[in-house]
Amino acid sequence: MPEIDFTIDPATGQLELHVKGIRGSACQDVAKLVEELLGTPRVDQNTPEYSLRTEVRPHVRPKGNR
Amino acid sequence: MSKYLIFTDVVFKDRRLLLAALADVGYPDAEQGEALSLFGYLGDRRPETAEIVVRRQYVGAASNDLGFTRTEQGYIPIVSVYDQRTLHQGQFLVKLRTAYSERIIEEVRKRVHGTARRTVEGSLIKIKVRY
Numbered sequence: 179m180p181e182i183d184f185t186i187d188p189a190t191g192q193l194e195l196h197v198k199g200i201r202g203s204a205c206q207d208v209a210k211l212v213e214e215l216l217g218t219p220r221v222d223q224n225t226p227e228y229s230l231r232t233e234v235r236p237h238v239r240p241k242g243n244r
Numbered sequence: 245m246s247k248y249l250i251f252t253d254v255v256f257k258d259r260r261l262l263l264a265a266l267a268d269v270g271y272p273d274a275e276q277g278e279a280l281s282l283f284g285y286l287g288d289r290r291p292e293t294a295e296i297v298v299r300r301q302y303v304g305a306a307s308n309d310l311g312f313t314r315t316e317q318g319y320i321p322i323v324s325v326y327d328q329r330t331l332h333q334g335q336f337l338v339k340l341r342t343a344y345s346e347r348i349i350e351e352v353r354k355r356v357h358g359t360a361r362r363t364v365e366g367s368l369i370k371i372k373v374r375y
Contacts, residue, residue, distance in 0.1 A: 179374050182358075184349045186369040191341025193348065211355060215348045217257045217318055 182208060246308055246326035248282065248292050254337055256344055257318035261351060262296065265343035269332070271298045271310070282309040282322065292322050303327065342369075349373065 180199040186192070195212060197205045256262040259276075266274050279293040285300055285308050294311025296319060303310060304327075311322035321337060332339050349371050353360045358375030 181375075182352065182356075182373045184345075184371040184373065186342055186345045186349075186371070187367070188342050188369060189338070189367060191338045191345060193345035208352075208356070211352060212348065215258050215261060215351055216345075217255050 246284065246324040248290060248308070248311075248322050248324050249328060250292075250313070251321045251323065251337065254321055254341065255315075255318040256312065256320075256340075258348075258351075259296070259319065261344060261347040262312065262319055264347050265340055266296075266298065268343040268347070269336070269339050271302055273302050274298050280311070282311045284308045284324070285326075294322055295319065303331070307331070346371075 180197070183196040183198065185194045185196075187194075193216060195209075197208050200208065256265070263274055263276075266272070275297045276295065277297075278295060280295065280297045282290045282292045282294060282297065283300065284290055285306050290308075292311060293313065294309075295314040296312040298310040300307045300309050307327050307330075308324040310327065312319040313322055321340075323331075323336065327336065328334065346369075349360065352358075353373045353375075356373065356375040358373045361372045361374075363370045363372075
């Protein structure tokens, strides 16, 4: 189940979020939503999950290798 | 007379959530308009203007109006030196940012049709949204 972990530091009011359980660019949709409300983040870092893309790549062999 | 300070590094992007956050920290009666004049505690009109204003009578006897001026990035606070020092024991903007952050999380939860669980870990507020 996808989840978003938010952390607020009451000493500064600063908000951090960590998106979990969402692969690939769907994660960006959540980040975009927060950005729409919060503004541009100071740090925007993709987790390893981000690079686990769900797309299927076609296998094309060069003709010469047959 | 207390000078106004413009906090360009504190930006509230969403007007509706800013108004809700202001209500959360005790200022539900904010005035909205275009280039509204700010007034000092003696009723003196200041050169600063803002699009969201909490009038001084809702702030404190010796307070000045609180303003939020609209910029391309969002709304930025205009707070007098006196109020910056005294409101919420000098923590007004921090409290407002915290309330705004909580409002953002609630908005995200609604938009993703999720559920939220709030915990406090040490000095940090943790909110987990599942959907």
